[in-house]
Amino acid sequence: MAPLNPYLAYKRDTSRLMYWIVRESNAIIASSSTLPDDVPKTPNTNGQVTVSSLVTLSKLIGKHIGAVPPTILGLFDAVIQARTAAYETFQQLVANKPDPDIERSNASHRHFLNALSEAFEALGGPAWAEKEKSKPADPTADNQADLEQVLFVNTFAALNLDEGATLDEEDDGVNDDESNLESQQNQARQRPRPKKSTGKGKKRKSGKSIKKKGKQQQPTAKTPSLDEVPVESYRIIQDEEGIITDYLMAVYALVQEWAELRVYLQEVWREVAYEGLNSAVAGAVSNIAIKMIERSSSAMFVYFPGHDSFETVMNTITRGDPEKAQGIFIMALHEISLDQTRHRKFREVDVDVKEQFLMYAYQDLVDFVTDFQKNRNGKPTKRMLQQIGNWDPNFDLRHASKAERLKWRRCYTINWLYDLVNLFSGIVAQRNTMRGESHKLESADWSPSGPSNNRRRLFGLNEFAGVITHLVMQKPGVDIREKILPHHVFQLQCIVDSLAISRGWSINSFRGHVVEAPPPGFRPRRDIDLFLDRDNKRAGSGFLQGVDILMWFFAKDGELHGDPLRHNTECRLLKSLEFDFVNWLGESRYMDGLTDMPPSRFSATNSNGLWEYSPFLCGVGLAEGLVEAYRYSFIILDRLPEPIMLVHLHNMLVQKGYIAAPVGLYGAFQKLFPEAFFVNGKIPTSNFGAAIKVRTAQSSSRRSRARGTLDDGKAMGTNRFSKTRSYLMSCEEAGWVPDRIPDVDIPMLSHMCFHRIRQTEHIVDLVTGRKRLKDTDLVDLVRAKGISDEYMIEITMNLPKKQEMSSRSLLSLLKLDISSDICGMIPLSSLNYVWVMAQFMGLFEKFEESLKKIRNPVYVRAYETSPMWRTQKRVGLAYLALHVQEEECLRVMAREFQNPRVEFVNHIYWDGLEDVDAVGVRTNEPRSEREEALQGQCAIM
Known part of the structure; x- marks a missing residue:
């Protein structure tokens, strides 16, 4: 779950609170024969509550039930705290510079806060708050999960109460809040869970009249039902001034969010320029941050249609005059104790309105x-x-x-x-x-x-x-x-x-x-130049040279099998991607001038200024380039028999002792993509011929379909073997919204993996009585790696709770995983797969040359005498080697695997890989002296 900015969290909490109040008051109204004069006589059917009726309904509920669930009171308290924070902000604005509009908003705020406080008190809020102060903190508590349990699973049943009766008068004398709560929840198992909104609703079609015996029959009016009202539509109805105040709250929350994210992204881009961070990391993180702002503003302005433009936001926050707004806003630096019980403000400055508000x-x-x-x-x-x-x-x-x-x-x-x-x-x-x-x-x-x-x-x-x-x-x-x-x-x-x-x-x-x-x-193009290596400065690393070498091997393989068009499709895909990279990544045809188009505005200094003067474009461009290189490479890799054959051969030679220690490249491939090469990802230690037979048979039924859809260059989803997505690709396919990444595409043991596990509900196993995680796809995947629920719960206790994590905190978390993928410890996006495929093709040529020279019988059978392998000679060689395990053949293969030993790092795009420690500090990275907010301090606008 992505973090919500303060306004969206407030709106969510308010909707859930109104849901509970409406449902509980409806139950009481429906079951009581007499009600106070100020209480509605019919149940609420639209989920909307006025400010005054909020107090009335809360008093009704407080009178008729014995114990309000603590999670509901916590929710109520969160709503009050959010409004109070906004009220105090507006008061400060007026104190700095009087403004009649904000003063009116403050009056509306005060009225609303008074109503909330009165309703909170009627439900027993003050006693709950006092009890909370003395309660020790529970690091395993998941308030959101507990709240959803109360709201949507164990909601209270309708109470059949006599006039004037209360639960206290009818209970069995037990005063324990939890006993009362459990008793009430057990009565309500049958209440239907409300529908949740899934986006824009469809317009309801009007009813058609029915003709019968010459007369027109009017359709029967449908009785309104709360079951059709999504939780998000429950709300407190406010007057015009209240709506304006709500809009002000939304605007301030949005501006605060983008100011915070801008500061963070500046730090990230400074890492790129001064400390060597790969620009694709910064580009990917920036894409996610931009999408955060887009999603926040879209979600907020649903409540205020027609008021979502930047200019409207600015006119609102500056009261239409940026010059006069200067001096209204302040930035304060507070020192906060580790237990968050004490803080002091020791610095305060005016906000540069034009700069901070963009x-x-x-x-x-x-x-x-x-x-x-x-x-x-x-x-x-x-x-x-x-x-x-x-x-x-x-x-x-x-x-x-x-x-x-x-x-x-x-x-x-x-x-x-x-x-x-x-x-x-x-x-x-x-x-x-x-x-x-x-x-x-x-x-x-x-x-x-x-x-x-x-x-x-x-x-x-x-x-x-x-x-x-x-x-x-x-x-x-x-x-x-x-x-x-x-x-x-x-x-x-x-x-x-x-x-x-x-x-x-x-x-x-x-x-x-x-x-x-x-x-x-x-140079902004630093990392793009390493990736493409247009001038072939680093053998084995540049993508463009790798394409040329691989296509040369494809041509030789075509000659071997007497089929010059054997790899025509693969070559066409590679040439298409190579053309795009050469002409539009890091450089563009625009730099040489295009007919009927004006020259670059930077021609006086650098005609490629669009790229050379934009680290951001280079970063996001490289991020997309890495995704495309990975996608196309894996589509092609999946069509080749050499990779899976070599991984199985390498494993057998290691297991049987012909190779003393795994060869780096092949061992890494085996560890990074076990499911691609072995059934269920389990590496065989014997029966090697059977293992390759079962794995290839398992995917043969999908082969024709995969080949048939290859031309679009996006067909990785139909791959037979290689289906693993890089983390960068998963982010891109999710539209840079991490919430949308499927569980199966979250890297195991990544920071995002544990963050998502941290959000998973804890339940008590009915058999063992132990706390465990609710079954999800991700939890099941992690369990399959041999990691227990106890360990997952323990390790995620140290992560920020989901209700505490800010957008900046989430970005910091995601940055660690993105860095790991691009240039770190699980660098799926850093490996030059076209060079790796060329390495695979070249290794088979070495096998062929050495075995042919000694007239090895396995080679002769696969390449010369058996008609079975005429169109797949290399498959035949590997298949026979795995089954027959002829001594001479295996010794030759083991020698060539190590002639020379190729390591993983021989074919990465960059000069090296970085190590990232558990808290995200890059190895040997000096702490910046420019950071003013030290540990234990925070800045508040």
Whole structure:
């Protein structure tokens, strides 16, 4: 479960609280013959409660039941705390600078808080709160799971009470809260669980009239039912002022979330520039953070339709005047004791409103779109040229004033956006000018799924580029500001920040502009250049050279079998991917100029400035490139017999002692992908011929289907053997929303694995009486690895509880797993699989050459005499070696496996792999002196 920002958590808690109150009060109303005058006489059927009736219904419930579940009181307390925090924030705003609108919101807040407090008191809240203070903390407690148990499983039954009777009058004298709770829950097993919303609901079709005997019969009105109301629709009805206050709460929560994530991402991109972190890690983490902002804003603004644009958010939070808003907001640094019982504020500064609220980035974007719309030819207007011309990438920011730095950043932003749109729109523009086609720019589908995207133009930023291109292609004068959403501006800010940080400039909440010497020798394309190795500087590592070598081996295999088209499909896929990488990853055809398109805005210094001046683009582009390389490689690898044959041969030779210690590459393949090569992932220690026969027979039925769907290049799901997804691929396929990653694709023993296990409900085994985890796909997978429930529960106790984890904390957790996948200890995304496949093909050639020279009988049978292996000679050689186990053949194979011994690291894309310790600190990584918030301190806006 992804963390919710404070407003969304408040809305969830309020809905659940109203669900419980409505259900319980309905039960009492339905079972009582007389009720107080202020209590409704009929049950609630829509889940909506007014502020005043909230108090009335709470008093009714408090009178008729003996003990409110502690989890419900905890939920009530959380709602009150959330409103109180917002109220105190608004009070501080008024104290800093009086504002009539906020003062009215405060009055609405106070009224609402008074009602909540009165209702809480009626349910026994103060006594519960006092009891909670003295209760020792339980690290294994899962309040959310307990709450869902009370709400949706063991909800209270309708109470058949006489007039004026209370549960206290009818109980058996037992005063224990838990005994009362258990007794009440046991009465309610039959209540139906409410439906949960699954997105946008379908419009209900109107009833059709029925004609009978010439008369029109009216349809019978359907009785409203709470069973049709999803939990999310239960709410407290507020007046207009209350709705405005709610919107203010949502806006402040969103701004606080993006401010926190921006600070964190700046730290990550600084690691890239100054400490060598792989830029694909930062790109992937940034993608997840952007999606967090998008999901938060989408979820919040469901409650406020038509008020979701960035401009509306800004006008709300600044009261329509950013200049006057300066001085209203403060950032405070608090020191908090380890037990969180004491804290003191020891520093406080005014927030730079325009900077922290992303207003500079927004204004630059609006100005760019407005300027582009005037001509729609990709060239800035003369007026804009006067502002953004002569941008200097080497400008010394350390000796510049704040105004000069802001101007430098603005010039870069607009120039870079011009290059982005010109590149992305180039295909359609050329079709209009060179082919005489008439595509309307303002109505073209620029999305990644649109018709123009059938040809690659960009890696990593297609969706963002499509949104911006759509905006600028509208006719001059069309106001696009309502279409610019918060996550668009946040993403642009991240793009710009990545370059500023690489030039030594970052934004600190307390120190403002922090400027230091740029990192020596850093180039944004550093990691892309290692990945592709266009100049073939590192044998065995670069993807492009690997493609050429593998296709050479494919051609030789075709000659061996007398079939020059034997690997035609594989070669076609490799050439397609190679073409995209060469032309659109790290470089683009745009740098050489495209017909009827203006040259790069950075031509004066670097015509490839779109990439060379954007660490962010290089990072997200490389992340997508790694996913595509992995996907295509595994589709091809799955079609080749050599990999599975060699892994089985290597295992047999090790088990039988022909190879003293596993050869690194083959041993690593065996450990990383056991299910791909062995039945149920179990490595055989004997009966090696039977093991390969069973494994290949197990997947043969899917072979034709897999081959038939290969042409789309995305058919990994139909693979016969190699189905394991890299963590990076799982994130990308989940749309960068980790919650959507299936359990089966979560790497075993990863941080995300244990985080998800931490969220799993604990239950008591009826047989053993021990606490264990509820059965889930992930829990079953971890158990299959021999890890007990007791160990999983113990190790996850040290992880943050799900209700405590912030967006930043989750990002930090995910960063560890992403780093491990790209350049760490489980580096599925770092291995150059095309080079590995070439290594496999080359090893079989060595077998063939050595065995042919000595006229080995196994070789002669597979390659010369047996018609059975005429079209699959290498399969025949391996199959016979595994079954016959002829001594001479095995000794030759063992020698060639070690001639030379190929290690895993021989074919990774990077210069080396990093170690990441349990708390996520990269080995030998110095602690930054720039960090102001020390351990035990926190910053609060």
